[in-house]
Amino acid sequence: MSERLPRTPLFPPVETALVEPNGLLAMGGDLSAARLLEAYRHGIFPWFNPGEPILWWSPDPRMVLVPGEVRVTRSLARRIRNGGFVVRVDTAFADVMRACAAPRQGESGTWISPAMVAAYTRLFEMGYAHSVETWHGDRLVGGLYGVAIGHMFYGESMFSREPDASKVALVRLAQQLQRWNFGLIDCQMETSHLASLGARTMPRATFTARLAELVNLNHRPGPWRFDAPD
Structure with missing residues (x-):
């Protein structure tokens, strides 16, 4: 049985997480900035339905995903060069979260509730959460958001309103994080979409050991500005 959390922002050891469902560690608590940051520092994230x-x-x-291992196919490279996209960072955080929260085709709901939007907006205002946005003219057509602590980036969700728009944002993010010597982008759950971009699975023990190093490196607070070559 997963453990109930106390009011203070503490978590049980990740090794005690359930095997089925894979990774369920605890329930309860709150979405305060202190608890969220404590969770991410230990490789824990919230995910629940309204x-x-x-x-x-x-x-x-x-x-x-190791930033230097992002896979750019020829077709994606052409889209990046010729698609008319402009990638910006931390200019439309709330809009990106709302777009990620919109129901996907074939789905009736979303786990990104108003409470989640409010919680991550607080992290954005504190300089920990970030949005990477793909624009086509004056239209926001894709992007992603996540949390950064030290030299670790935790991806939370992506969206696309045009083909490859979220991939363009992820590639640009990976290029910049490699320039800043970030070690990992956490993609949480295994998907074929992320695998096609170079993401791979890592045993939890290896992940948390690497995490312990990365989160203690110098933190780069937001808002971010990208300076890596496109």
Whole structure:
């Protein structure tokens, strides 16, 4: 059984997470900035549906992307060069979260509730959460958001309103994080979409050991500005 959380922002060891469902560690608590940052520092993230208690996860294995290993196919490279996209960072955080929260085709709901939007907006205002946005003219057509601590980036969600728009944002993010010597992008759960971009699975023990190093490196507060070559 997953453990109930106390009011203070503490978590049980990730090794005690359930095998089925994979990674369920605890329930309850709140979405305060202190608890969220404590969770991320230990490789834990919240994921729950509206009306459920807050559920905290640390799956094994973990899907990660090393910034220097992002895979850009020829077709994606052409889209980046010729698609008319402009990538910006931290200029439309709330808009990106709302776009990620919109129901996807074939889905009836979303786990990104108003409470989640409010919680991550607080992290954005504190300089920990970031949005990477793909623009086509004056239209926001894709992007992603996540949390950065030290030299670790935790991807949370992506969206696309035009083909490849979220991929363009992820590639640009990876290029910049490589320039800043970030070690990993956490992708949380394994998907074929992320695998096609170079993400791979990593045992949880390896992930948390690497995490312990990266989160203690110098933090780069937001708002961010990218300076890596396109």
